[in-house]
Amino acid sequence: MEKLRRSMMFVPGNNPGMLLNAGIYGADTIILDCEDAVAITEKDSARNLVFQAISELNYGTEVAVRINHISTPFGWDDLKRVLPAKPDLIRLPMAQGPEEIRQIDEFISEAEEKNKFPAGSIKMMAAVETPKGLRFAYEIAAASPRMVALAIGAEDFIANLKTTRSKLGRELLAARGQLVLAAREAGIQCIDTVFSDINDEEGFKRELELIKEMGFDGKSVVNPRQVSVVHDFFAPTAKEMDHAERVLAAYQEALEKKSGVISLNGKMIDLPIVARAERTLAYAKAAAGKGGK
Template identity: 65%
Template sequence: MKLRRTMMFVPGNNPGMLINAGIYGADTIIFDLEDSVALSEKDAARHLVYNAMKSINYPCEVAVRINHISTPFGYKDLETILAVKPDLIRLPKAETAADIKEIDELITAAEIKHGFLPGSINMMAAIETAKGIRNAYDIAAASPRMVALAIGGEDYLADIQTSRTKDGKEFFAGRGQLILAAKEAGIHAIDTVFGDVNNEEDFIAETTRIKEMGFDGKSVVNPRQINIVHEIYTPTEKEIDHAQRVIAAYEESLARKSGVVSLNGKMIDIPVVKRAQRTLAYANAVGKYKGGETL
């Protein structure tokens, strides 16, 4: 099971942060060539990320957020970065399937040029406008390279003309539609960043909320946020125990050729079994469960 609980942004023009980016335990690091880089330093960030990726063996998935291909920087970003084979290209401000298809073709050409395995470079898209949300499924399904959709918070809020609230009601529509689009396409849904890094209480509340909504992970901007997200996404012992008992009851009913399964008086049907299987697979992937034992 591929985990993308945390996708940590790393400013592309900061050598110290680039070099140390792999040590904090994020599932994915995203080297940023876009919003965190001044217009006058786009070339410098591109060279820095290229050389860091060429010489450092990062222990996690490495993504690069390029500038959009409608800017003067996007194509040059792709040409430079694809030569060092990122795991993932993240397109910001995605609004149409055509954006994704064009980048897919450029990646295909780069894979041939550099002798990389065809299809080995993945893509994800950040949706940051109402138009992008409306086209979310088409964007998600535009290429077999697509592995995730993310919602880009601040631009999205500016586009729909609202602002942040404590309980996140401004994101209800966008998050809801993005999750449905991602799940229908069979890819990950990633939530936006929480920029107030000193406000741990609200960060925990927001992360808990988006996990319950169905998001597979969250973009983070500070290493301090990583363990908090991972802890929230780790199944509890109680959840693991329940999942084990659901599966045991289901298997027992199969052995008895019984059509009806129940546990503690509650009926268990196939979706409940599937959820239990996912809980155990997830617990296994995060190192909390192995061979029938909770670790």
């Protein structure tokens, strides 16, 4: 089972109080943010604080750093400062194409060698936030073996589309669909955008239902309160688990009997259904804290 990334929680990189407590909410990944959550005059403070926090605090979970884009005056300095602390994951915002992924990959390789980290141990993910980025989504996803996930950043994307964000999310349907396809083609995970209205729990759940159906692996969150809601949503239900167990039992029985056709309660079972059942059970096991990597 691959690493679970149901919830990726943003933490402002220049806020010591929030950085200290970031690990206690149970998010699968915490993203220490050097980008949008940090004022332009405090970029240097944030990268020093993030470096020191990763070096000295034990978060007990996957730690990512969202750097500024490398086309800004801050992106390369962010990387230079935080990589020696060995974050698990670098998240690039506003990904536009595969070339920048390759440039960052190369830079990380040099840092790994210099700091004697195992080659390839620092992973990458990229957020697509523009129509151009979406057009190159597969190329971005496949540009480096470090890439573990694509994410969508809705606010910038919607501003680029010249529309507004709605409760039903129809404006993002095409982008979300294409992003899942690109991530799946490249064999990596796909993470949905943040839901920023903390008080609209109904809307949050509606969005979770939509993205789970679409095939997303998880969601970026901005508030610790959202973490357990996301985890509950992505956990297989008792009914799904029961069905998965019965599918696998029927499959096993058919294999032993060398039977070509498998059925359960009168419904035919074929290999994709078996694979899905295996995934459901592996997911439940990982979610129960019995593994996950």
